[in-house]
Amino acid sequence: MKSFALLTKFLNTFELNHKDQPEFFQSVQEFFSSILPFLYDHSKYQDISLLKRLTEPERIIQFRVCWIDDSGKTQINTGWRVQFNSSIGPFKGGIRFHESVNISVLKFLGFEQTFKNALTNFPIGGGKGGSNFSIKKKSKVEIERFCQSFILNSYKYLGANTDIPAGDIGVGYSEIDLMAGMMRKICGDSSCVFTGKSLFSSGSQLREESTGYGVIYLTELALNYHHNESINKKKVLISGSGNVAIHAIEKCIQMGARVITASDSDGTVVDLEGFNIEKLNRLKFIKKELNGRIQQYSEEFGLIYLKDKSPWSISADIAIPCATQNEINEVDAEIMIKNNIKIVVEGSNMPVTKKAIQLFQNYDILFIPGKIANSGGVIVSVLEKIQNSTYSVWNKNKVEKEMKKVMKNSYRTSIKYGEEKKKVNYVRGANIASFVKVADAVISQGSI
Ligand code: NDP
Secondary structure (H helix, E strand, O other): OHHHHHHHHHHHHHHHHOOOOHHHHHHHHHHHHHOHHHHHHOHHHOOHHHHHHHHOOOEEEEEEEEEEOOOOOEEEEEEEEEEEEOOOOOEEEEEEEOOOOOHHHHHHHHHHHHHHHHHOOOOOOEEEEEEOOOOOOOOHHHHHHHHHHHHHOOHHHOEOOOEEEEOEOOEOHHHHHHHHHHHHHHHOOOOOOOOOOOHHHOOOOOHHHHHHHHHHHHHHHHHHHHHOOOOOOOEEEEOOOOHHHHHHHHHHHHOOOEEOEEEEOOEEEEOOOOOOHHHHHHHHHHHHOOOOOHHHHHHHOOOEEEEOOOHHHOOOOEEEOOOOOOOEOHHHHHHHHHOOOOEEEOOOOOOEOHHHHHHHHHOOOEEEOHHHHOOHHHHHHHHHHHHHHOOOOOOHHHHHHHHHHHHHHHHHHHHHHHEEOOEEOHHHHHHHHHHHHHHHHHHHOOOO
8 A cells, every 4th residue: 555655646746747748757657557566565665765766867968959951041959868867877778850859758768768778687777869850851961960960069978888879760870870970070089879870880780670670579479478379471550661660561571471551640551462572672762762751652552541540440460550659549449459459569669558558458468568579779789889899790690699589588577577367467567677677776876
């Protein structure tokens, strides 16, 4: 009872103090609600100052980013770096460039990242950064100027042993290369401050593919564990058409699954025959080289295009959201349940709302949270850091083998903490396992 009262009091105050930060409150509420039974049984963690330390970022840096557009005008955006928790190791987490970026979104991402990173068992803390700058309709030169200015205004706070960023929405290897290059130029130091670099700039094999591939690897593990089945021949819904989505589709094709949707913020393409390599290569080209949209892709192949719609009303076996937060709400979940969806796996961060997760769990639909499923990216980032620091270069097989080993371990740990009455609550399992790791470090380091 004590833990329930304590948590209720903490969350009520937290909500009052974060009324203007809905995404951050959502992630904190979901996290702590899921571990309540564990807190109940462990008096060591029933301490409001511990909960406060875990939810208050160590530092937030906000800065102005000025850049000159192609018409010669000065443009101004806001940049942030949220250094959430470094009790296990240096802050580590992506940079997001998107018009929807604000402090609430970055705090939720930094909070989630802290626990996702802890679950990998690597000695890394959690952080996140970004800007409300959109790369859409920008020329290559404008993006270069923006990236350089972003680093000019934030380099003092980053470092190989302090804060190590990577990519996220709107930031792929080309933006990372530009930022890593500027960092090296200013500091005169070539240590690995950024991960997610291209192979030209000493990135790791498989980093680009890692998050999407890892999501499918985890889907296969879970299908195997619970249903003794494989992803082969399954019908899959994927949202998004960026880095995570494209590589998830690629891995599905390699493993014989039929991906029947992809999307962007304007709409969804439906292809009941499923993607093949030729179609996927064309989608990659349209997105990367032509800066194009899903609508253009669907028109080229004469496919169904659902304007302003997400993929979730289409009938399939597996759903893998890979675009952004809060993509699946309870209305979507009800439709998916009626359509007999078998498993929902989070490729993006917090894509499924709390009510929708609850519905999936009530109907015994396997639900795998992003903390386990999309950790392939951060895992290969650490492998990139290891390679850079030891002046070594690993081949693709070695990187993939190591990534799978770490993911399997996180998966098993989540089962250990999430098993209840012959079922597994993966949200609870992943959250408890990572909470214990971060909370123990915070407690052992005292009131700092
Ligand atoms: P990209 O920028 O490469 O792709 C993002 C995709 O999501 C695009 O198709 C984009 O469409 C769509 N999208 C973005 N915002 C919205 C929105 N508000 N509504 C609908 N669609 C939207 O990003 P990533 O693929 O790298 O990241 C996708 C998700 O995966 C994010 O949640 C990210 O945090 C998470 N993730 C990424 C990792 C990585 O290694 N890259 C690692 C772990 C998690 P549009 O072009 O129309 O905006």
